[in-house]
Amino acid sequence: MAAGNISHIFRREFKVYFVSPIAYIVIAIFLVLAGWFFFSTFFLFNQAELRDFFNLLPMIFAFIVPAITMRLFSEEFNVGSYEILVTLPVTFRDIILGKFFASVAFLAIMMLPTLSYAISVALLGELDWGPVVGGYIGAILLGAAFSAIGLFASSLTKNQIIAFIIGMIICFALTIVDKLLFFLPESMLGFFQYIGAGYHFQNIARGIIDSRDILYFLSLIFIALYGAHLSVRERH
Amino acid sequence: MIELSELTKYYGELCALDHINLTIEKGKILGLLGPNGAGKTTALRIITGYLSPTSGTVTAKGLSIDTDVLEIKRMIGYLPEEAPLYRDMLVYDYLHYVADIRGLGPERKDVRIHELVDICGLEEIMHRSIHELSKGFKQRVGLAHAMMDDPEILVLDEPTSGLDPNQIAEIRNIIKQIGRQKTVILSTHILSEVEASCDRVVIINEGRIVADGSTEELRRSSEAEYSLNISLEGAEDEVVDKIFTPIEGVAEVQRLGTDNGSRSFRLLCRTTDDIRGKIYQTIKQQDWTLLEFKQESKSLEKIFRELTKESE
Structure with missing residues (x-):
């Protein structure tokens, strides 16, 4: 029953993404940004690899993902449809997971066209597929973690803009924290490096799939979704 | 349930x-x-x-x-x-x-x-x-x-x-x-x-x-209070006032207007007793034709206003 409800909510949310033009705009912006940043320097290095593309991803995701997730709860609070949703026989867990999976699925669809980068690069030279596969796995994990954070931000307010800004600030902070390490005292380096999403993503994107990195993303997802759970429950 | x-x-x-x-x-x-x-x-x-x-x-x-x-x-x-x-x-x-x-x-x-x-x-x-x-x-x-x-x-x-x-x-x-x-x-x-x-x-x-x-x-259950609407042919305002006002329970006689020689009145009643009988007997003694006789109970609206007003 519960799994059924998650899938009903998932399907509705996923469909709705493609009803409004916002989805297509977000996808277009993502592809333009990623494509332009990547290919503008690609030919200078004369290397058949996607490393630069994956280097850019966390930063782009920090802006794009909160824009995808901002409506998930905020819009429902604003319109009032949330009251209907909650009084249907579903649990908060069903609602949160359904919405979460919908945004992750949307991200996956958004990433799909970038496979053409890999294919065109592979045609140009010897592409090492290990880091590419790792990069996509990392991208899904990173996107899922940022989605969970965006969902949490959306559960805090009925204003989508505020939800976007909160989500973006958290994702952005997690992305750059390991790049600002030189500002921090040496004793805390390890800690801040560990909480940085960029660091773990780069590990996976190198093609090394370490359980610690996976665990990091899974715990980030869990914490954010649990936060969203607490936040929606608090409304009652 | x-x-x-x-x-x-x-x-x-x-x-x-x-x-x-x-x-x-x-x-x-x-x-x-x-x-x-x-x-x-x-x-x-x-x-x-x-x-x-x-x-x-x-x-x-x-x-x-x-x-x-x-x-x-x-x-x-x-x-x-x-x-x-x-x-x-x-x-x-x-x-x-x-x-x-x-x-x-x-x-x-x-x-x-x-x-x-x-x-x-x-x-x-x-x-x-x-x-x-x-x-x-x-x-x-x-x-x-x-x-x-x-x-x-x-x-x-x-x-x-x-x-x-x-x-x-x-x-x-x-x-x-x-x-x-x-x-x-x-x-x-x-x-x-x-x-x-x-x-x-x-x-x-x-x-x-x-x-x-x-x-x-x-x-x-709310304080019984109702009104009686009457239409009479051949009646005069002054006479109607004079006969109905003394009846116990009638608080006020209101004139509602005339139509082709008939006159309509509303009697406001402040009593729980049914005084329709008395009213009818009074009319019978006069040389009037009774065209309409209707009891109107208090509307729920009035009850509602009374009940929700108390704490203001």
């Missing part, structure tokens, strides 16, 4: 519900009546599991809302005020979505959606987007949504507010039809609504129940 006991809800400092006790029987249409901000919506939201009470309990069919909230939600069809449905879905998709969540199997789903389309008259709007719908249609889709799983309890928050008279009549008809078998709880601040569709009225004011009874009982 549903029992609220000592139900209390605070929003911060503000007390929205103050120790409400209420038992709602099966197969009745209960009207929750009160001025805006009286706590009607809060009460409905607690019954439907949307809000949790500060203290007190709600049970439905012996299940407590604290422990079996999912079961209770399955039993209840709820339409919040203004029918805040998903705006970006087609009516068709929306009904299927609700049917899926309500766990109707694929076969029952089609049958049930067809039934609801008939009951609520949704045929022509099935393939329109919800945000394009007029208020009346939206409300009907909302009703279909609430009735999807043929729930035992139907909770409707201000189901007719903002609709035009025709739409109101249609929605009332639907509610009455359902009320024959199901328990319906509806809230409203419009009195005629309650008079038209409810078996029982509970008047709430400032979070407290100030009156509870059938519409009939409520009318009787």
Whole structure:
């Protein structure tokens, strides 16, 4: 029953993404940004690899993902449809997971066209597929973690803009924290490096799939979704 | 069927519900009546599991809302005020979505959606987007949504507010039809609504129940006061005044106007006794023709105003 409800909510949310033009705009912006940043320097290095593309991803995701997730709860609070949703026989867990999976699925669809980068690069030279596969796995994990954070931000307010800004600030902070390490005292380096999403993503994107990195993303997802759970429950 | 006991809800400092006790029987249409901000919506939201009470309990069919909230939600069809449905879905998709969540199997789903389309008259709007719908249609889709799983309890928050008279009549008809078998709880601040569709009225004011009874009982229990409308042919105003005023219980004689030689009067009565006999005897003694003689009971509106005014 519960799994059924998650899938009903998932399907509705996923469909709705493609009803409004916002989805297509977000996808277009993502592809333009990623494509332009990547290919503008690609030919200078004369290397058949996607490393630069994956280097850019966390930063782009920090802006794009909160824009995808901002409506998930905020819009429902604003319109009032949330009251209907909650009084249907579903649990908060069903609602949160359904919405979460919908945004992750949307991200996956958004990433799909970038496979053409890999294919065109592979045609140009010897592409090492290990880091590419790792990069996509990392991208899904990173996107899922940022989605969970965006969902949490959306559960805090009925204003989508505020939800976007909160989500973006958290994702952005997690992305750059390991790049600002030189500002921090040496004793805390390890800690801040560990909480940085960029660091773990780069590990996976190198093609090394370490359980610690996976665990990091899974715990980030869990914490954010649990936060969203607490936040929606608090409304009652 | 549903029992609220000592139900209390605070929003911060503000007390929205103050120790409400209420038992709602099966197969009745209960009207929750009160001025805006009286706590009607809060009460409905607690019954439907949307809000949790500060203290007190709600049970439905012996299940407590604290422990079996999912079961209770399955039993209840709820339409919040203004029918805040998903705006970006087609009516068709929306009904299927609700049917899926309500766990109707694929076969029952089609049958049930067809039934609801008939009951609520949704045929022509099935393939329109919800945000394009007029208020009346939206409300009907909302009703279909609430009735999807043929729930035992139907909770409707201000189901007719903002609709035009025709739409109101249609929605009332639907509610009455359902009320024959199901328990319906509806809230409203419009009195005629309650008079038209409810078996029982509970008047709430400032979070407290100030009156509870059938519409009939409520009318009787408040200080008996009624008026008699009379039309007389061949009567003169002065004479009418002179004869009726001395009768015990008649407080005032009002002149309503003349029509083709007949004159209409209203006698306001401040007594619980029926004085129609006395009035008739008095008329009989005169050389008048009695064209009309009608008793008008006090309207619920008056009762409502009296009951909700006390604490101001």
